[in-house]
Amino acid sequence: MGCSSSTAQPAADVPAAGGDDKKEVKFGGEPPMVSDKKGVVSGNDLNREFKKADLTALNPALEKELKSFFDAMDGDKNGEVTMEEATKFWGKNFAKVNAKAMFNEVDEDGNATISWDEFLAFWRNVVASGYSEDDLVEEVEMMKEGGSWVDFNDGRTT
Numbered sequence: 001m002g003c004s005s006s007t008a009q010p011a012a013d014v015p016a017a018g019g020d021d022k023k024e025v026k027f028g029g030e031p032p033m034v035s036d037k038k039g040v041v042s043g044n045d046l047n048r049e050f051k052k053a054d055l056t057a058l059n060p061a062l063e064k065e066l067k068s069f070f071d072a073m074d075g076d077k078n079g080e081v082t083m084e085e086a087t088k089f090w091g092k093n094f095a096k097v098n099a100k101a102m103f104n105e106v107d108e109d110g111n112a113t114i115s116w117d118e119f120l121a122f123w124r125n126v127v128a129s130g131y132s133e134d135d136l137v138e139e140v141e142m143m144k145e146g147g148s149w150v151d152f153n154d155g156r157t158t
Helices: 043-052 060-073 083-090 095-106 116-128 133-144
Strands: 033-036 039-042 080-082 113-115
Touching: 060 083, 060 116, 060 133, 080 083, 083 095, 095 113, 095 116, 113 116, 116 133
Parallel strands: none
Antiparallel strands: 033 039, 080 113
């Protein structure tokens, strides 16, 4: 990961080198930019990493619904969902659009498959972003029945 410099400016009242005055140094400007394999993201996007690491257990009803949804997409039952399987799952309901939107948000490692662990980590991130687990059960039920993928406001985009 490479970092580019920000335009942070020290406060005007910073003492000269070697001075005994202790004054506060303030920085301004935009958060630093970080480059990753998908391009440059702002420092604000780094919060996603912390939320993603939250391993809080989901309520059993939501986790059961998520597993059912995942299994419905996993056509060959090998524990991974491919783009082809996801497209087939959505059938005629904007299948390619829904599959691509899901992969853009969930396929963290970019290997063109979504594992159960990756899928579950995505949903933990959604819950950590403030969504009600009860509401998510309903959303997942609708997607499982062929409804469109939802772009959750969780720091990731489709």
